[in-house]
Amino acid sequence: MSQVFDGYERQYCELSANLSRQCTGASSLDGEKKKQKLSDIKAGLDDAETLIRKMDLEARSLQPSMKATLLAKLREYKTDLTNLKTEVKRVTTSNVSFAARDDLLESGSSDTLAVSNDQKGRLLMSTERLNQSSDRIKDSRKTMLETEELGVSILQDLHLQRQSLLHAHKTLHGVDDNISKSKKILSAMSRRMNRNKWIVGSLLTAMVVAVIIILYFKLTR
Numbered sequence: 001m002s003q004v005f006d007g008y009e010r011q012y013c014e015l016s017a018n019l020s021r022q023c024t025g026a027s028s029l030d031g032e033k034k035k036q037k038l039s040d041i042k043a044g045l046d047d048a049e050t051l052i053r054k055m056d057l058e059a060r061s062l063q064p065s066m067k068a069t070l071l072a073k074l075r076e077y078k079t080d081l082t083n084l085k086t087e088v089k090r091v092t093t094s095n096v097s098f099a100a101r102d103d104l105l106e107s108g109s110s111d112t113l114a115v116s117n118d119q120k121g122r123l124l125m126s127t128e129r130l131n132q133s134s135d136r137i138k139d140s141r142k143t144m145l146e147t148e149e150l151g152v153s154i155l156q157d158l159h160l161q162r163q164s165l166l167h168a169h170k171t172l173h174g175v176d177d178n179i180s181k182s183k184k185i186l187s188a189m190s191r192r193m194n195r196n197k198w199i200v201g202s203l204l205t206a207m208v209v210a211v212i213i214i215l216y217f218k219l220t221r
Contacts, residue, residue: 005058005070006136009077009129012051016080017126019044020119023087041088048081080122087119 019041026037055077059070 002058002062002066002070005055005062008051008055008058009073012048012055012077013126013130015044015048015051016077016084017123017130019048019084020087020123020126023084023091024119026091038088038092041091045081045085045088048084052077052081080125083118083122 022037022041022044026034026041029037052074055070055074059067059074062070
């Protein structure tokens with residue numbers, strides 16, 4: 001997974017959970033306090049939209065195998081953001097007179113309960129996603145450490161192999177020197193053998209000539 005996407009995801013989950021709590025608290029406020037709280041919530045929604053756009057850009061810049069998974073997850077966050085906006089609108093429009101609000105509360109107590117349950121469910125979902133993001137970050141860090149250790153081990157192996165190759169090169173260089181010396185010795189021996197052959201041949205020729213001369217003189221007398 002992308003560490004950049006995981007960082008944006010972690011920020012969004014924290015922000016979503018915080019906005020959900022703020023919406024729940026704003027429902028019980030009145031007057032200026034409620035307006036200030038709603039203003040803070042809307043600012044948080046703008047930040048959430050910014051994080052959604054960043055996650056979208058990051059997901060689309062990745063490989064297709066990772067892109068499909070992250071875009072599917074991103075659709076869930078967009079749905080979550082839409083629900084948050086709907087809840088903020090509901091809290092905003094509920095800022096009416098006390099009498100009208102009492103009538104709404106009496107007629108829509110079941111709806112309020114459903115909204116509260118929905119907020120709790122979304123809060124639990126955001127917390128779970130936050131925990132999953134933390135686990136993924138831990139796994140990514142663990143993988144990075146293992147990769148770093150593997151890289152160090154590979155470098156050490158390469159260093160040892162280089163030393164072995166240098167030693168083998170020196171050995172081969174020594175063998176080449178010995179072969180060259182052996183060739184020189186064999187060449188010298190070959191020259192000596194050829195010279196000895198010429199000497200022996202010359203001696204034999206001289207002996208044959210001497211024998212022929214001796215026989216000639218003996219036969220002519």
